[in-house]
Amino acid sequence: MxxxxxxxxxxxxxxxxxxxxxxxxxxxxxxxxxxxxxxxxxxxxxxxDPWWENEGEWHRKWKNYFPVESQEIIFKNVITNEKHIADIYINQTVIEIQSYPIKEDEARLREAFYNNMIWIIDGCKNEFDEINFGLSIGSPHTEDPYLRQFKWYGRSKIFAKWSKSTKPVYIDFGSDIVWQLLQFDIKSKKGLVKAIPKETFINWFGGKST
Ligand SMILES: [Zn+2]
Structure with missing residues (x-):
């Protein structure tokens, strides 16, 4: 912590x-x-907090984009007394910064517990995901240049797994763009993402990138 x-x-x-x-x-x-x-x-x-995990540089960097008073906020369910530490709580939104892969059932539990939340996923955890993602995305969508269709050839399950999320998922592949995962079909491995400049994204949620 x-x-x-x-x-x-x-x-x-x-x-x-x-x-x-x-x-x-x-x-x-x-x-x-x-x-x-x-x-x-x-x-x-x-x-x-059984959901707490050790933080690496990537995790701490993301946390520090947000004001100190919005970092590591304790949430308690008053009926069950269950307590968890949210990475960020700002403008009534919990931001969970996820570096390590987590089980799907735990991800669903966190979504239910925090309710109003988003995920930021480390897309560089698996060494080929970043490269494969770069190769997968097609040319910009005609109507909206920020939308990109892609066909996933990578072996990792990053999209299959996070497409099951019930909350917004944003993936950081290490560039100055954050990719919002909008759709992913597990069978055809085709998906749709939206590019958001990292700075814009951080500002939206009440943080500062510098
Ligand atoms: Zn403790």
Missing amino acids: KYSLVNGFRAEPFKGGTGTCLCCGSDTIAKCGNFKVHHWAHKSKEYC
């Missing part, structure tokens, strides 16, 4: 720092090594 409570305030990790988890209230320690993104870790492996 990027934040823990230190003396009652949300604080970023610092060398030798200790704090309290914003979600479960247990002790945390700052991890400020040379290899991983600086983060807070639970002192003991207690039950916290």
Whole structure:
């Protein structure tokens, strides 16, 4: 996590720092090594948010496009007491930044829990997806130059999997464009995406790209 409570305030990790988890209230320690993104870790492996995952550079970069006060927001279901940490909550929308592949049933659970949410997917997790996507997209649609039809030749299931989402899905293949997945037919492997300049996309949702 990027934040823990230190003396009652949300604080970023610092060398030798200790704090309290914003979600479960247990002790945390700052991890400020040379290899991983600086983060807070639970002192003991207690039950916290089972949906939480370690953040790499890509994840943290996306998070930092948004204001500090909208990062790592705790959501609680008052009936079941279930708690989760949303990456971003801004303008009544949860933004889940997804670097690691997750199971489809967990993705559906998250969608149901947060309800008003969107996904940002790391399209560079599988080394050939970015190249295959570039080769797959056809020429611009005649009516709307931002719409692109494509036929997926890649072996990964990135489109098949995320086409089942009940919430908007945006894929970042590492360029200055974010691709919204609009349609994908699992049988024919044909799909439709919309190109959105990354800067525009971030601004839409209340963030800043620089
Ligand atoms: Zn915790």
